[in-house]
Amino acid sequence: MKKPTKLALLALAFTMFGLYKLFVVFQYAQTGCIQFRTHRTCSYENAENFQSLFDLELMFACGWAAGAVVCWMVAAQAQKKER
Template identity: 85%
Template sequence: MTKPKKLALLALAFTMFGLYKLFVVFQDMQTGCIQFQTHRTCSYENAENFQGMLDLELMLACAWAAGAVVCWMVAAQAHKQER
């Protein structure tokens, strides 16, 4: 397998995981509860703690999405250099 194909597969994995994390964030916003390890935090119990955890979850999801964009750019550059 060539280097651009390996990088494209890695970028695809980052993209899928980033989309999954964004889906989880939107689902948490809809339900009002976040599952963290074995503890479930809901917005009606402690709104400030819930909002902080939701912000952290959104930041991590955006980091995965940004990582996916960078991987796609690297894969495109490797494909261009291979020619």
């Protein structure tokens, strides 16, 4: 398998996981509860703790999305250099 193809598959994996994480964050925002390991934190129980966990989840989701963008840029550059 060529290097650009491998990078594109890696970028696709990052993209899918990033989209999944963003979906989970939107689901948390709608339901008002975050599942963290075995404990479920809801906004009506402890709003400050919920907001902190929500911010953390949103940061991780944005990190995965940014990683996917970087992977796609590297894959495009590798394709360009191969020609």
